[in-house]
Structure formats: C-alpha cells, structure tokens
Amino acid sequence: MTDSINLDAYFNRIQWGGSTRPTYDTLAQLLHAHMRHIPFENLDVLLGRGIRIDLDSVQKKLVHARRGGYCFEHATLFAAVLEQLGFQPVRHSSRVIILTPRTEAPRTHMFLTVPLPEGTFVVDPGFGGLAPRVPVPLIDGESANIDEETHWMVRDEGRWVLRAQVMSDTPVNAWVTSMEQDYPIDFEMANHYTSTYPASPFMNRILMRALTDEGRVTVMNRDATIWRGGTPRKFELEDRRALRGLLAEYFGIDLPEVEHMRVPGVPEWA
Incomplete structure (x- = not known):
C-alpha cells in the first residue's frame, strides 16, 4: 500500500507533457487532460465489485488499469496530483439536486476547491455529463465557459449552488453545498451509501x-x-x-x- 501519487504514471495516463507549476493555467490544462483521458463510469458498482477510494486503489484502477470511475475516485486522484504539484486543494461534499429536492438529497458528491492568487476555483472532474471542464470561479454569478458549456456558482441562503448549461440544454441546478471542508471518513461513508444502497x-x-x-x-x-x-x-x-x-x-x-x-x-x- 502507498499513500503517494505516481506522477509519471498519471501523466502518461492523461498524455501530459505541460507545465507542473502551481498556476491557474496548469490547473485548467490538467483538468481538461484528466477529463479527456479518464472517463466517468459506474460499471464496477453494477458488477458488484464495490468501490474503494483510498489513493492506492484509485491509482490501480484509473491509472494502471486504465479504467474510469465516479466522483470519489476522480476527486481523490486529482486532489493527490494537485497536492504533489504544490496546489492546496480542499475537499468538499455536496447534495446532487438535478432531479431531487435538496431536502431529500444526501451528501453523496465529492468536489474540490483550489485557492490561487486569481481567486478560489471549483474543480469537479467527476460529475458525469455535467462536469465542468474548466475551473469555475467561486464568485456569485461569474461564469466559466468552454465550447457550448457554461457553469457558474450562485449564492443561495448561505449555500453555494453549481448551475450548468451544457450543449444548449436548459440551465439546471446541479448540486448545492455548504462549502465546509470534509474529511476522508465523510467520503468513505458517502461512497459506501452510493455504491451499495439498493435505491442509489x-x-x-x-x-x-x-x-x-x-x-x-x-x-x-x-x-x-x-x-x-x-x-x-x-x-x-x-x-x-x-x-x-x-x-x-x-x-x-x-x-x-x-x-x-x-x-x-x-x-x-x-
């Protein structure tokens, strides 16, 4: 077992040869490369294999076995890469509210924020089809755009909501969060629920x-x-x-x- 990231293997997986300086440009380009080369998929849940989200297991699956994964796997891997490069990502959970009222939505999504001199940015490589491919400013109403996709954060009664408009579809509220920092045990609990609860x-x-x-x-x-x-x-x-x-x-x-x-x-x- 190891609790460190193998950067060479990861960079090979995402075909990365760019800068590793902890800047906004590096963050944005790494996020794009990560999402381009590591897909989102939940097949191991349906195959009954379970999902382990310790860094060693995530590297074995997403990097070495060249598989995809869902939010806990993507965010765990990407956070470890960022930390190794000198960024200071913070791990958070949120309630997915695309189809579910927030009062009925459990905290089962993991995302990151990354503070930089330009401001703090939301980074969310594991949100499936609505995942933002660029860092989203943590500023009320300021959008992040790429191709036909727009994401922005909105303040709502002391919480933050990620809104998304992807491929010209109607804008939706994607998830809502208190933006407090969460810890590994919080994600272990949420991952267990997400990957084993019959109604998940x-x-x-x-x-x-x-x-x-x-x-x-x-x-x-x-x-x-x-x-x-x-x-x-x-x-x-x-x-x-x-x-x-x-x-x-x-x-x-x-x-x-x-x-x-x-x-x-x-x-x-x-």
Whole structure:
C-alpha cells in the first residue's frame, strides 16, 4: 500500500507533457487532460465489485488499469496530483439536486476547491455529463465557459449552488453545498451509501461519460448520445454486446463482464 501519487504514471495516463507549476493555467490544462483521458463510469458498482477510494486503489484502477470511475475516485486522484504539484486543494461534499429536492438529497458528491492568487476555483472532474471542464470561479454569478458549456456558482441562503448549461440544454441546478471542508471518513461513508444502497442511482443505472476530440459520448442505461461538435446522434443500445462495443470504441475499456451485467433500471437486461 502507498499513500503517494505516481506522477509519471498519471501523466502518461492523461498524455501530459505541460507545465507542473502551481498556476491557474496548469490547473485548467490538467483538468481538461484528466477529463479527456479518464472517463466517468459506474460499471464496477453494477458488477458488484464495490468501490474503494483510498489513493492506492484509485491509482490501480484509473491509472494502471486504465479504467474510469465516479466522483470519489476522480476527486481523490486529482486532489493527490494537485497536492504533489504544490496546489492546496480542499475537499468538499455536496447534495446532487438535478432531479431531487435538496431536502431529500444526501451528501453523496465529492468536489474540490483550489485557492490561487486569481481567486478560489471549483474543480469537479467527476460529475458525469455535467462536469465542468474548466475551473469555475467561486464568485456569485461569474461564469466559466468552454465550447457550448457554461457553469457558474450562485449564492443561495448561505449555500453555494453549481448551475450548468451544457450543449444548449436548459440551465439546471446541479448540486448545492455548504462549502465546509470534509474529511476522508465523510467520503468513505458517502461512497459506501452510493455504491451499495439498493435505491442509489448508481446501483440501478448505467451512467457513463467520455470526452473525445470531436465532442463527448454519454450513456444512461440503453440511451446513448454521441456529440460531434454541437450535433448529437442519439440511439438505443440494442443489447449488452453493443454496450461492450461502445465501451471499447469510445471509452478505451474492454470488459467482457458487461455482456452478463445485471442492471435493475433496465428490466430486460436484468
């Protein structure tokens, strides 16, 4: 076991050869490279393997095995990289409120803030299809834009809300947070709930996102969308073999096990 990050292996994974100085430009470019090369996916939850979020386990999966992961894995890995480079990331949790009222949404999402001379920025590589690809200023209403995506933070009764408008869709409230610092045990608890509680969305749905040179690919159960530029192509995966093929082509992952994977949210696949 180790509690340190292997930067050489990580940089190879994200194809990084740029600056490592702890500046805004480095942060923004590292975030983009991380999200471009390490996808978002919850397949190990559906395969019953469980999710471990200690740094050693996260490196083995996302870096060495060249898999993807979800928020706890992405944020744990990226925070360790930033710390090794001299940044001072702070770990936080939030309530995801895209489809759930905040009073019913548990604190099951992990993100970071990073203080810099230019200000403090929200960094969230593990928020699936709505994840901001650039650092978002922690300033009420100030937007961060890239391509056809806009994210901004809004103050709301003493809390902060991340708002997102992605690929010209209607703006949504993504998550809400008190912005207090959280600790490893908090994320262990939230990860256990997220990856094992029968009603957790991650236990019942395929949720995946990969970035490509031309756009992005998203999957929710059998519904897949491939974006090229600003144009989406939506289609339904015929079966689990089609899912395996899409994984190999766009996510760089070949998992024969998905051809037998049970997905409670897709009854005909269960």
